[in-house]
Amino acid sequence: MSRSIFQEAGLTLQRMVWSKRAASWDEMSNPGLDRVVAELISMVGDRPEATAIDLGCGSGQLSIPLAAHVKEVFAVDIAPKMVELLEEKLDRQGVTNVKALVGSVQELGVGPSSVELVCSNYVLHHLSDREKAAFVSDAFSWLIPGGEIIFGDMMxxxxxxxxxxxxxxxxxxxxxxxxxxxxxxxxxxxxxxxxxxxxKPISLSAWVELLKKAGFVEIATTRIVAEAGIITAKKPLQ
Ligand SMILES: C[S@@+](CC[C@H](N)C(=O)[O-])C[C@H]1O[C@@H](n2cnc3c(N)ncnc32)[C@H](O)[C@@H]1O
Incomplete structure (x- = not known):
């Protein structure tokens, strides 16, 4: 997708805002967010053969628990400070199957049909509506047939x-x-x-429309706490 000066500015803003907020986000305790992560993990279940991507991983709130349920996690965040904090935690906790990377949802070089799972938590509301649609179609291409997208966000x-x-x-x-x-x-x-x-949140039903348009099937929505929802959807086998 070609990028306008406004989109570039948007990415720079996210990088700056989240680098500045990294330490306080890492230390913050938020029972609502913890519930969303717990629910997300239970929806993932155990997938010992799966390669997963966690987009906007922050300092690992989802990537670290997710790592215990899959083969490996590629954890990506636009803010270098978040990735630094995640790497420190991985070292401290001895978690070896998470690869932390600086990058943006909009510019990931993931090959077609190369991952089993695309996850994200509390990130996608930062994308413009056009970027959300592009992300959904990118995720569809990254997933193997039968692969799944599972994400939580304010919706x-x-x-x-x-x-x-x-x-x-x-x-x-x-x-x-x-x-x-x-x-x-x-x-x-x-x-x-x-x-x-x-x-820039959108409703559960608006997400469902985007996912349907991209070709996803078995789309399910769950409202967790007042503002937050989780969506799961699959890439068809054929
Ligand atoms: C609200 S925090 C959520 C962090 C973590 N997923 C969690 O559950 O606590 C949002 C995160 O998304 C990242 N982010 C925002 N826009 C992004 C983008 N376009 N690409 C990648 N990461 C992004 C921020 O740097 C920040 O770490």
Whole structure:
């Protein structure tokens, strides 16, 4: 996909923002996110022969537990600082089947039909809608026939459906309960969300449409906590 100056700027922004946030993200405790990761891992199950990619791996919140269930994980993140933190953890924990790489979802050189599993957690809402569609079709090409894509993320649209409005209302209610800090986050995230800067989530049903269009089958959606959902889908055997 050819890249406009705005898309280049978007990638640079992600790299800068996440390099700066790497240490605090690594140390943060978030029970909601932990639930999404736990659910994702249980959907993966045991696949001792599988090669998996974890896109936007951060400091390994998904890659490290995933490594215990597959043969190997290629963990990719745009922020070099995240990859550095992941490599330190892999060394400390003696995990040898994760290869950490700096790279972006948009520019991965993965060969066609070369992996069994494509995973990601809380990353894809950073892609523009055009990049999401390109990612879904790239993932389809990377997977072997019968291979699977499993990803979790914040999944809600811009308020067109009752489900969107319920998720947004619940998010606002939770943040209002957190006092001044919460109000600041409503203002900050509201602007990002409305103007599609940094936060660009789409609904579960919009993801399903993208996956269908790319050729995926057996598409299943699960809502985990208010804003978060997980989607699984398969590349057909033929
Ligand atoms: C919210 S964190 C999630 C990290 C980890 N997956 C987790 O579950 O905690 C988002 C991560 O996505 C990475 N990221 C954002 N845009 C990316 C892109 N276009 N390509 C690769 N990684 C990206 C960021 O650097 C950051 O580490």
């Amino acid at each position: 809600f649209g811009r308020g067109a459906t009752a489900e969107d409005r319920a998720v947004i209302a619940e998010k606002i209610k939770t943040l209002l309960g957190k006092g001044l800090g919460g109000w600041w986050r409503i203002a900050k995230n509201g602007v990002r969300y409305l103007f599609r800067i940094q936060e």
